[in-house]
Amino acid sequence: MHDPSDPPCHAAGLGAAIKLDYKRIRMNLSEGPSMKATYREVKADILSKITKGHWAPGSLIPNEVELAESYGCARATVNRAMRELADDGLIERRRKAGTRVRSSPVRQARFDIPLVRREIEDKGAEYRYSLASRSIEGAPDWLRARLQLEAGAEALHLVCMHYADGDPFQHEDRWINLGALPQAADADFTQTGPNEWLVATIPFSTAEISFSATLADRALAEYLACDTGAPLFTVERATWFEGDANTFVRLTYRPGHRMTTRY
Amino acid sequence: MHDPSDPPCHAAGLGAAIKLDYKRIRMNLSEGPSMKATYREVKADILSKITKGHWAPGSLIPNEVELAESYGCARATVNRAMRELADDGLIERRRKAGTRVRSSPVRQARFDIPLVRREIEDKGAEYRYSLASRSIEGAPDWLRARLQLEAGAEALHLVCMHYADGDPFQHEDRWINLGALPQAADADFTQTGPNEWLVATIPFSTAEISFSATLADRALAEYLACDTGAPLFTVERATWFEGDANTFVRLTYRPGHRMTTRY
DNA sequence: CAGTGGTCTAGACCACTGA
DNA sequence: CAGTGGTCTAGACCACTGT
Incomplete structure (x- = not known):
């Protein structure tokens, strides 16, 4: 991972191919x-x-x-x-x-967490973004628990879709903590996704990320144009900046999506 | 990741808490x-x-x-x-x-890839292993493609289960390339899993790993004691040693499993 | 070609920790 | 307390690469 000859996106170069003099x-x-x-x-x-x-x-x-x-x-x-x-x-x-x-070497893999836009454009596909809904709500209990927010905290709730060459690629269900980021209420998320706004606003933060599999319910199936009951790869991410939670997002990928790396 | 004060399993220490003198x-x-x-x-x-x-x-x-x-x-x-x-x-x-x-920092997360046994024991649960089936077969086409094996290659096919406190935790469907590891045919996998045998036999290898979501079919549902149609988190890993593929494994976790890290 | 990072050195002192 | 790794230094030369 230090070796400049490693491919930039992957990790833990076992095969440290050195440039031979x-x-x-x-x-x-x-x-x-x-x-x-x-x-x-x-x-x-x-x-x-x-x-x-x-x-x-x-x-x-x-x-x-x-x-x-x-x-x-x-x-x-x-x-x-x-x-x-x-x-x-x-x-x-x-x-x-x-x-x-080491008697049994530590197996670890490093993953890139790309912006959806890059993920799609790197495939050579055309990226399109769309905002499905936007509302300001009191943070629900599960969200307050997850982000350690006080009772009565307000959040901006966004639902967005990301398309690759016109096909649904990823569904984004995002909550932004207005206590930490009040300016989010004034941002325009109709043209670009909240992710890009957040990266520009608070570029450096700590995050907790988790991967799992979920079932397509009726709504997700419609967004992703797949069958109800399809297994979907899901990423959840919560991020904090200087101790304050600023956002939680659940990203659900179209059926068949894989996340791959080498180590 | 260099900072010894980082927690050992996670990565990319943004919060580089230094020991203050x-x-x-x-x-x-x-x-x-x-x-x-x-x-x-x-x-x-x-x-x-x-x-x-x-x-x-x-x-x-x-x-x-x-x-x-x-x-x-x-x-x-x-x-x-x-x-x-x-x-x-x-x-x-x-x-x-x-x-x-960096204008938009590279987001990357490092995951530990633990042995199932450790994963279970670290939860404080009791680990139990069981071999469900074992056979030597010609490598099917999809496997030969995936591992770049020659036509006619033989493989040891194992199906195993890993239990936590008696409950199904992970289903393992493994293929070992007998061309590269002929001694696998003589190994006894009834008491310990192939993973532990492999770690002892070829401790250092390169790997390709991928995460996805799959649907529980009839057989998986029975192994994992869940409903048919449940969404399951799946890890696939192929490993090579000195250019030769030695194993491919598909690990399917019980419903609800998450893989989490911080960065 | 000149400026910047990349690496190496020989030596030094320090911090941990096993015996 | 002594052995090993952890870090720092002052200086040097090299390898890229923008201008």
Whole structure:
């Protein structure tokens, strides 16, 4: 994930394809300090020792000073390689105890959370947006619970649709906390979606996101032009900015949608 | 994601809560080089400048040398702070062009992909495993396509169930490529699941993972003790080791399952 | 070609933590 | 208390890339 050669959208580069400098092709990193190694080469070499089983899961790796000597580089260089491997979940480091190969590597995947517009345009399809309904309501109990809002909090409730080449792609059911974002009441959501407005207004926030499967009820089926009872992939997201909840959204995708990544 | 103070399982620490050294409490990082700053302090300070709007999205940030002077630290220290912010998707760096605040930050979330056993035991429930069926079959066409297997490839097909406190939790439909893992044919999957065997056998591999929603058919409904037609959250994963596909699995969760994270 | 980030170094001190 | 990783430095050279 640090490696600039990783594809930008995916993660945890196990296959750290390093750009090979042909001057270095002949060197055998496992042997002597024939040439100084870069941190990427060190990282790649250690990685291969792990994946090829030379260093078994759970076993202790030489310490940084020793590795630096054997690779013929500075300790800081080894340190960076090891730190990234630790971030990638492949090794475990503890002071005094040393560094070990993880017995069962942490499996983690990183997902991009794109704006719908980009998601659609990246497919090469034409994006279209439409606002289905807009109202200001007292926040219902489930929403107040979810966002930790006070009793009596008011929210802007929007229902929108996103289309790809004219076909329904995603249904958006959004609540904006007017206590934190009163200016949302004056925003015009008929031309662009609330997501784009929010990104422009509060670009940096923390979020809680969850994925699940839901059944198409009558209304959703009509919006998404699918059968009632279809299984739909759903994303819910709540975001906060400086402690205040500002929005909750439920995004429901058309049938068959998948979210994919590599790691 | 680099910050050791982040919770271990989640990601992209926007709220980089740094452990405050009380000796430093009085210093104002935005002012002079009254005291040397650590990379975490630099990172936190830059982050706050961004989130609080002092540095607008799209705007240019001072270069490393200038920042190092204003924070009273070495350029390498600023570099590490900035590199991590770039990894977190908050800023964009280009040689010669300098560093800019991302106009719309890259939203990405990191998910842990736990073993089912851990997932269940972490809930405080008792884990139970059961093998429902086992057979060696020619790989069906869809599987050969998905894993890029040759015609005539043989696969071990396993169907398993995972229970939490006796209730069905997850249905596992797994195919193991016997071309790459012939020893799987001799493994005993009656006591422990194929996942644990695979982790022990080929701990490091690359994977493609995808999430979707599927409908419970008759068989799934019986396995999961739910109604036919229930919407089920599904994870599919294919893994490769050194270019050879070794397994494909479809994991279907009991109704109502959610996968959640923060970022 | 010049400005910016990318990386490396040799050495230093610090912080944790296992024995 | 001693060994290991965590971080910082001051300086250097390199690799891109905008102008």
